[in-house]
Amino acid sequence: MDNDLICNYKKCRKRLTTFAWVTSCSHIFCDEDGTREFNKCYTCPACETSLSDKFDIVRIDLQPSEQYKSMVLAGQRPEVIMEICSRAMSFWTYQSHQERTYQEYMCNKAKERSVQLEKYYEQVLSTTQAELSSLKNQISANRKELESTKKRFNEVSEKLMERNRQHQKLQSMYDALRRRTITPSSFDGQLGRAPPAALRGHDSSFDMPIATGQDVLARQSSLSNVLRPAGTPPEKEFVLRPSSTPVQLNLSHQDLSSVHIVQNRFNMELGTPSKRAGGYRRGAD
Ligand SMILES: [Zn+2]
Ligand SMILES: [Zn+2]
CATH class of the missing domain: 1.20.5 (Single alpha-helices involved in coiled-coils or other helix-helix interfaces)
Structure with missing residues (x-):
């Protein structure tokens, strides 16, 4: 396996095992790259050498049959056999050296x-x-x-x-x-x-x-009683005199009567101090 050569096409670098293309400028390519490139033109893809001669490009079988091995150099003189072998060996050595240099680089x-x-x-x-x-x-x-x-x-x-x-x-x-x-x-x-x-x-x-019952009732019913002091005997006596209403008087009647009393009392008190008014009244009466 270590003796296998590698395709010289830069982008390929495939290990060659079956068929390969060999050039006179000592370069080798895989079957795919060689077929493609040499269909375009006869120029080496590695070193751009022009390959116009008949044996400048050769397609070889890397797994030669026993019959091929027996026949390819048969009949040649020993020095020719040795020369062919040495040239093939130098091709392999150059390729190995190239590969080593490339690997070192x-x-x-x-x-x-x-x-x-x-x-x-x-x-x-x-x-x-x-x-x-x-x-x-x-x-x-x-x-x-x-x-x-x-x-x-x-x-x-x-x-x-x-x-x-x-x-x-x-x-x-x-x-x-x-x-x-x-x-x-x-x-x-x-x-x-x-x-x-x-x-x-x-x-x-x-x-x-x-307070008497009447006083309490009067106080509750009317405001007028507030002005007057409760339980003054003369007013009570006055109340009874002018009102000729029966004994069964309710509160409202009493209130009215009390208001009358107050008015009466007021008139009387007013009339008493002033002689003119009193005189006039008496005159009128
Ligand atoms: Zn290739
Ligand atoms: Zn070349």
Whole structure:
């Protein structure tokens, strides 16, 4: 397998095992590439040498039959046989050398690329490590800050709880003091205020029984009675005299009569001090 030649067409580079095209410029191509390219023109696709002679391009079988092997060089003189063999061997050596050179070139190229990539990734690695170390430093600094903040929070919460306890104690003390101090004073205040109210209540309650039934009814029914002091004996006597209505009078009749009385009384009082009016009235009468 290592002795197999490779198609010289740049884009192909196929390992040759069955049929191949061989040129006088010592190049070899696979069956597909050779057939396609040499149908276009007789120019080597690898080195662009013009191949116009009859034996410049030959299609060969890479797996020759036993009969072909027996017959191809049969009858030739030994020096011809040896010359043909040596030329075929030199073709193979050239192809192998070409392939080795190409592989070395590719290897060097790959090495250069690998060196470049190594440098690039070393840079990337160093920058990433630097970033990582800075991030680690930041994380440790953040942790320290977090711990200090936690400590501060705990201290402040303890202080707050202490303050709350003090506040509750003070509140309870304040409540107790208020209960002790305010309760008697309010009791006194109630006592101080109570007697007048009670007295007033007594007064009002006492008013009711004292007042006569007629007075109460009159007070409830009319406003005119308010102007006049309740329970004045002369008015009561006056009420009875002018009204000739029967005894079964209802409230409205009484009210009317009382209004008449007030008017009468007013006239009389007006007439009494002024001599002229009285004189005039008397004259008119
Ligand atoms: Zn090919
Ligand atoms: Zn060539």
